[in-house]
Every structure is written in C-alpha cells, then in structure tokens.
Amino acid sequence: MRVGRLAAVAVFGLAITAGGATPLRAARTAGVVVLQAGRASGSLRPGDRLLAWDNDGVSGFLDDACAWLWVEAERGPRGPLRVTAQRSGRELRATLAQDDSSVLAGPPLPAGLHERVLRSLEEPPPKAGVAGLAGAVGDAAGPPGELWLRLMLARRWLDRGEPAAAVQLLDGAATDSAGTPHATLLLLELRARALLRAGRIAEASTAVDRALELVRTLDDAALFSARLHLVRGLMLKAAGSLHQAEAELQRARRVAGRLASGSLLEAEVLDRLGKVRFELGGRRAGLDLVRRGMAIFERAAPGSVALAESLNNLGGLEVEAGQLDAGRQHLERSRAIRERLPGQPGLYKVLYNLAGIAYLERRLEDAGALLDRAGAILERREPESAHMAQLLDVRMIVAEQRGALAEAERYGLRALELHHKLDPSSLETVACLINLGTVARSQEDLELAEKRYREALAIARRVAPDGVEVPHVLGDLAELALERGRHAEALTISREALKRLEALGAAPSTLAQVHQNLAAALLGVGQLDEAERECRTALALRRRQLPGSRDEAESLVGLGDIEDVRGRREAAARNFR
Structure with missing residues (x-):
C-alpha cells in the first residue's frame, strides 16, 4: 500500500x-x-x-x-x-x-510508444518485451525516464499480486543511472516491498539497510525513513519476530506522527502496528489502532483501495476477536469498494475473511463457495504464492469438515507442495502437515496421520521450540494414540502438552481438551481417581466458558465411562443422560 x-x-x-x-x-x-x-x-x-x-x-x-x-x-x-x-x-x-x-x-513520447506505455500499465506482467519497452522509453527520455517506467510498472504489478515479476523488473534498473539519491531511495524501498511480498526476507532487509544509510546522508528525507521503518517492521512480522516488529513500527509511527500527522502514511503505520499489537495479545489496543488508521483513510481517501484494505484488516481482526457482526459489516464495505474497482486482486482477501465467518457459523457450503471465488482470483494472478498456499490450507479444512475427504487431501497436498517450495521449515508448513494429518485420521489412515503429525512436530521443535505449535501437535498425537489404544504414550504426550500450554497462558478451551485427553489416558492405564480429577477439571473449564456445549457433554460422558469401569451403573447413567 x-x-x-x-x-x-x-x-x-x-x-x-x-x-x-x-x-x-x-x-x-x-x-x-x-x-x-x-x-x-x-x-x-x-x-x-x-x-x-x-x-x-x-x-x-x-x-x-x-x-x-x-x-x-x-x-x-x-x-x-x-x-x-x-x-x-x-x-x-x-x-x-x-x-x-x-x-x-x-x-x-512518440505517439506509438506513448500508447505502448499506457497499455503496459493496464496489463498483467508480460512474459517478454518489458526490457525492450523500458529501453525504448530510455532512448526517448533518458535513463531517468526508463527508471520511472520500471517503478510505475512494478507498483502496478505489486498491486496485482505479482511480486516476483516486480522484483525481476526492478532488478533490471541501474541505480547508478537513477539520476538523484531520491530516485535511488524510491527504487530500494519498492524493491524491498516486492522482495518481502515474494518471501525473500533477507534480501529485503539488505535493501532497507542500504536505503536507511542513504537517508542519513540527506537533509530532506526524514519522512521517508518512516516508510523504511514500516517496511522493516513488516519484514520482522513476516519472520515471526513480533516484539521487534512492534518496536520498528513504533519508530515509524513517531516519525509519521511528527512530520505527517493525519497522512495516509500515518494511517498505514497505525494499521500495521495495530495488527502486530493484536497478535501479541493486546486485542483491544490493537483494534483501537486499526480503527484509528481506518478513520484517516475514510477521511482522506474515501472509496479508495487503501480504505478497502483497512476495512478488510479491521474486519478480519474483529472476526478473530469473536465480533462477527462488526467484522461482517466492515468486510462487506471492503468488498463493495473492491468490486467497484476493476482488476482488484485484493478482493480475494475479503472473500477469504467472509468465508471465515461462514465457517464459524457452520455454513460450510457458503464458506466453500467464497473460497472458490477467492481461489479463482489467485489462480489467475499468483498460483504459486504464499497466499495461494494459505488459501489451499483453508480449503482443505472446510472440505474436511464437509466430509469431502478426497477433495480435502487434494487441496492439502498442493498446499504442502507450495510450502516446500517457499520454505519447508516454516510454521505454515507445520500447520499444513497438521491439517493433512487430520484429513488422514478422518480417512482412517492412522499410520499416515501419525507420520504427518511427527513431521510437523520435528519442524516445530526446531524452528519454534517455545511456541504454541509444539503443544498443539502434541495434542493431536495424544488423541491419535488414544484412538489406537496406546494409553501410556498418550499420557506422556498429554502431560508435556499441558505443561507447555500452561506456560504459554493458553485459552481455557484449549486447556480443557488436554485435561480431557489426560483423563482418557489415565482411564486406559487404570488410574481411575486421577482420571476423574482430570475429567472434572475439563468439565469445570468448559462449563465456565461454554455451558451446555458439545464439549461439556464430552466431559460428562468421560465421567460416565469412569463410573462404569468402577461398576457404579446408576452414577454412570446419570452422566450419560
């Protein structure tokens, strides 16, 4: 943006x-x-x-x-x-x-070249011919004219979701012929954004470092440093370093607030900072920052792509926070703006978030239809991107919930192939393997499910040993062990998962499921009193959060099973009712 x-x-x-x-x-x-x-x-x-x-x-x-x-x-x-x-x-x-x-x-420009330039700005990235067009503009307007064309095309291609093509185009620009230090800064900053979007974070960081060094030599580039700190914050977020990302975005906020209060730049910084704050657990503060950014976009750029993006970001966070009605309202406003503007690849993000609402409301057919529309957009524009991999992951989950297991596996295997191309050791790869394991369980292929879960666990222990991914996949392995009657193994795994989740301050619903798994494992090894204690802990957590839910019923059935093993038929029957 x-x-x-x-x-x-x-x-x-x-x-x-x-x-x-x-x-x-x-x-x-x-x-x-x-x-x-x-x-x-x-x-x-x-x-x-x-x-x-x-x-x-x-x-x-x-x-x-x-x-x-x-x-x-x-x-x-x-x-x-x-x-x-x-x-x-x-x-x-x-x-x-x-x-x-x-x-x-x-x-x-000469009339024919003029028309070629205008057409190129409206078309998707061509497979050939751009170098020739850039050279022709350079011949007519000098090297600065060629750089102008490359910057304009790269921005358009980034807006269309084509970061790899934008990087290739900018790599063909010679910084020594840019004409001014300011032009070099523009080139470095845009190249960093394109590299980031293409998943090449280390190279993007190098471009930002070079740009910041150049900014320090200029007297009139202070505000531009805010843009560079913003890009660096986005890089750190993409790398999973949220606290460092927050600090970098705070730097950008201070500069933009001092030199351009109420500007679109400040709005973008507030939007990105709010998302990071939200992910760090400060949900109320994060939503407040995103809403403040949206208010600037609404005032300064009504009906714009920038406003549509902000509305989509806010709506997605509200959905994640459980504010479905507010989220739906903002997402529908974003969709209306996107659909009025032709050729908007960002529409897929709105459809993706609306599908999330449909999924949470158990409208699985509606969710699938929205994801199909989003997928069609990405197939045309970036079929091998991280965005496509993420979308395929979600399509796998929705298809599995609908019972379309072959379809779910097909989506998941394609997603895994993309994750392996992009970064085989990423947490996204971990999540994809976990979901593929769940599909295999639904297909009753428990050996394949265990293989996928253990692949996911190995990556998670290596790249995020203290993160939430390790206990989550441990929980899946524990449930799988219970299904296979390996109760002692399930007990060991569940105890490690519980210890890790308690240290992370996990949600009560997550803790309740692990206590329930522990109860089942303890029952299987004959430790009935300990099993009852774990089951009652799970029941209390579930009643406090979601009384009358299916999860509460699971805990009651668990207590009934324990009483049944003890031979207390009447007590067991009361729980089963």
Whole structure:
C-alpha cells in the first residue's frame, strides 16, 4: 500500500523549496505531460505540461523523471496537492485530492510508444518485451525516464499480486543511472516491498539497510525513513519476530506522527502496528489502532483501495476477536469498494475473511463457495504464492469438515507442495502437515496421520521450540494414540502438552481438551481417581466458558465411562443422560 495513489501521476524532476505556497523560480524544463486524465482530475487534460507543486506549505519544481513519486513518498501527500501546469502557452492551476488516481503523467513520447506505455500499465506482467519497452522509453527520455517506467510498472504489478515479476523488473534498473539519491531511495524501498511480498526476507532487509544509510546522508528525507521503518517492521512480522516488529513500527509511527500527522502514511503505520499489537495479545489496543488508521483513510481517501484494505484488516481482526457482526459489516464495505474497482486482486482477501465467518457459523457450503471465488482470483494472478498456499490450507479444512475427504487431501497436498517450495521449515508448513494429518485420521489412515503429525512436530521443535505449535501437535498425537489404544504414550504426550500450554497462558478451551485427553489416558492405564480429577477439571473449564456445549457433554460422558469401569451403573447413567 502506498502513501497515496498519486503515484499514478509521474512527473520529472524536483527542486524542493520549503515554507512558501508558490515556487520561487520557474522550472528548468517543461518535459512532463499529462498522458491520461479522468473525470476526477479537476481541470487537467491530456497534453498539459506539469511544472510545479505545492503541498502543505512545501513546494517544488518538476523537472526530473521520478520527482512526483518522491513528492508522494516524502511529502505526504498530507492534503490536497496544488499543481501548476501549462496549456498552449498559458499557465493554469489544478488541485488534486489526497487519493486521486485519475491523472497519469510522464515524459513526452512518440505517439506509438506513448500508447505502448499506457497499455503496459493496464496489463498483467508480460512474459517478454518489458526490457525492450523500458529501453525504448530510455532512448526517448533518458535513463531517468526508463527508471520511472520500471517503478510505475512494478507498483502496478505489486498491486496485482505479482511480486516476483516486480522484483525481476526492478532488478533490471541501474541505480547508478537513477539520476538523484531520491530516485535511488524510491527504487530500494519498492524493491524491498516486492522482495518481502515474494518471501525473500533477507534480501529485503539488505535493501532497507542500504536505503536507511542513504537517508542519513540527506537533509530532506526524514519522512521517508518512516516508510523504511514500516517496511522493516513488516519484514520482522513476516519472520515471526513480533516484539521487534512492534518496536520498528513504533519508530515509524513517531516519525509519521511528527512530520505527517493525519497522512495516509500515518494511517498505514497505525494499521500495521495495530495488527502486530493484536497478535501479541493486546486485542483491544490493537483494534483501537486499526480503527484509528481506518478513520484517516475514510477521511482522506474515501472509496479508495487503501480504505478497502483497512476495512478488510479491521474486519478480519474483529472476526478473530469473536465480533462477527462488526467484522461482517466492515468486510462487506471492503468488498463493495473492491468490486467497484476493476482488476482488484485484493478482493480475494475479503472473500477469504467472509468465508471465515461462514465457517464459524457452520455454513460450510457458503464458506466453500467464497473460497472458490477467492481461489479463482489467485489462480489467475499468483498460483504459486504464499497466499495461494494459505488459501489451499483453508480449503482443505472446510472440505474436511464437509466430509469431502478426497477433495480435502487434494487441496492439502498442493498446499504442502507450495510450502516446500517457499520454505519447508516454516510454521505454515507445520500447520499444513497438521491439517493433512487430520484429513488422514478422518480417512482412517492412522499410520499416515501419525507420520504427518511427527513431521510437523520435528519442524516445530526446531524452528519454534517455545511456541504454541509444539503443544498443539502434541495434542493431536495424544488423541491419535488414544484412538489406537496406546494409553501410556498418550499420557506422556498429554502431560508435556499441558505443561507447555500452561506456560504459554493458553485459552481455557484449549486447556480443557488436554485435561480431557489426560483423563482418557489415565482411564486406559487404570488410574481411575486421577482420571476423574482430570475429567472434572475439563468439565469445570468448559462449563465456565461454554455451558451446555458439545464439549461439556464430552466431559460428562468421560465421567460416565469412569463410573462404569468402577461398576457404579446408576452414577454412570446419570452422566450419560
């Protein structure tokens, strides 16, 4: 997500002057023309030459290929942007809203090349021909013009969910021909985002480090550092280092709040920080931060992709927090915006979250239909991505719950193949193996189920020995051992799982299931008093959280089984009722 969608306006060159609303001198060149202008573009028309800009008391001239992209990134935009233009020798002024994407401007090009550029910005990444197009633009407008085209295309391709293609395109740009340090910063920051989206975190970190070193040498790039700390925070989150991610995002928040309060950049930082805070357990504080970010998007960029993304993030977190009605409302608003904007790959995220609500409400057919729509979008745009792997994981779970076991296995095996390509030692691979183990259990292939669970456990012990994944897969192994009558093994496994979950402060429902497993294992080895104690602990936890639930009934049946073994038929019958 960008600071604003004015990145669709690309103009050349920048000489910043602070403090005045009017440029102090005429632009050195007038080599930037409006290539496309929609109805929301004010008085600008195709063919107008853009000369200067003014935004929130900061103004400058436009005479370098990447200047407008820098205006967007470093100066906000924090409010309406005033542009000075020229038409047929006469000067005119236009005002663009903060999230205006109706104007596209660039270098003057021969008519045929002009049309090729416009087509390329609307098409998915081609298999060939981009290098030739970039070279042609470079011949017509110089190396800065070629870099402008690569940055514009890479942003469009990232928006379309094509990070690998964006990385390849940016790798073809020569930083030594970028023209200015600001253009180099734009290249490094966008490349870092693309690498992150492609799962290449170490390379993304290197790009951010280089950019931060360059920022420290410049007097006018302070706000850009907030963008770089934001990207680094996203990298740390992707790597699972949530506390470090929170600290990095707090740095971004302080800079953005001081230099661009109320900007789209601050809104994005609040949104991302809120998600991390939520995942760290501060759910109320996390939701509050995301709502504050959404309020900025709603005020500054109504009807925009940025607002749709924020609504989707908020709705997803509300669903996870159990606030289904609020989550549904925000997700439906996000879907409405996405469906009004053609070619929006982000629609799959909204459909995914709406499917989550349907799943929680046990509307499994509806959940499957929503996931099918989301899958069709990803099949067209990023069929081998981490997003597709995650979606396939969920499709496996829903299919298994519907009883479509062959379908569930097919989804799961394809997801596992993608996880192995992306990162075979990731926690996502662990989760996929656990779910495939559950499918195998449903298919009554207990040997295969155990194999998959133990693969998952080995990875989890290696990459996250103190995380929640280890006790979760231990719980699955314990239940499998109980199904196979291996009660002593189930007892040992369940005791380790309980110790780990108590140390992590797990939810009562999770603890209750482990106590129930312990009760069944103890009953199997003949320790009836201990079995009753564990079963009553599980019952108390379940009654406190979900009285009258199916889980409570499971605990009552467990107590009945214990009384039955003791020969107390009447007591057993009371529990069975």
